Amino acid sequence: MTDTAADPQARLEAALPAALERLRVTPGAYAALWCGSAARGEGNAHSDLDFHVLVSGDERWRANYVVEGVPVEAFHNPLRKVRAMFAAGQGDTITMYAEGRPVWPHPDLDALIAEARALHATGPEVRPLGQQARFRLVEEVMDARALAAAGDPLHVLVACRAAELAVEALFGARGWWKVKPQRWLGTLQDHEPEAAHDLHTLLTAPEAGARQVALEALTFRVTGDLTYHEGGSDPVPVP
Known part of the structure; x- marks a missing residue:
């Protein structure tokens, strides 16, 4: 059995079900992507759990809380807002969707991941130094x-x-x-x-x-x- 106290990544993964349960009871939420260092298997003693959550409606927000001693940060956005961020070339969002792991699957999330991976593979526009x-x-x-x-x-x-x-x-x-x-x-x-x-x-x-x-x-x-x-x-x- 893995010692979660000695293994930061194991500790983060152990808290994942409780974090996902918190996401599932969020009004309007219907899909979630686990992203960040922990999702890449690179969590350390100071890492948190990061999520991108798809929500219905016209509002977006960020939530921060702690589950089982692990800090959680969740970004809630409607589908169209995520696509707008992709179109604007927001590299952090594109990278998170390209590298993230779906933990609450949905066809909308699958489509966004595929779009992000294609954009990420292409790369951003060159930005010469002004x-x-x-x-x-x-x-x-x-x-x-x-x-x-x-x-x-x-x-x-x-x-x-x-x-x-x-x-x-x-x-x-x-x-x-x-x-x-x-x-x-x-x-x-x-x-x-x-x-x-x-x-x-x-x-x-x-x-x-x-x-x-x-x-x-x-x-x-x-x-x-x-x-x-x-x-x-x-x-x-x-x-």
Whole structure:
């Protein structure tokens, strides 16, 4: 018998029937998709149970509660709203439906899963780095460089902030679906191992110099260089 106290994934799965019972008594609910890390079999001691729930009617809402000591988050949406989110290219929703596991089946849910998997396989539109976003990223990297040169301990914070901008820009420029930061390294390893190496080095290097070198290498992958380019926003009326 599995020790659910010692096995976080087993603990989450043990709470699944009680969570599903809570979903089944929700007014208007008629189907549920289990998604997130636990549904992928990657649950840890801090994971929760995530669900997308189909409901009849014209309302949508989010519910949070605890069953058998496990936190639960459930997103309730009518069928047409989910399809609208797909059409809008909401990567998080598409990914959840593409990777999720139906625990309260229904033909509508089956259709959404098939649609999401097709969209996920195609990938999102490429989102090139705009001028203002590029300027902000380069500025953050240069701020980090100055802190590294000065031996300032704040370099850790600023370098990680710049890395977040660089990773998000890389995902957009390469046409990859966005994922939570917890999945950045794994996703990068699958798509661009050299970028995964840069990010891992940045996160683990004990010295600011090595951290900064990794940050700049990661940034180069999306900007091509670290020079400032001329640009700006369009004028807007002042109220």
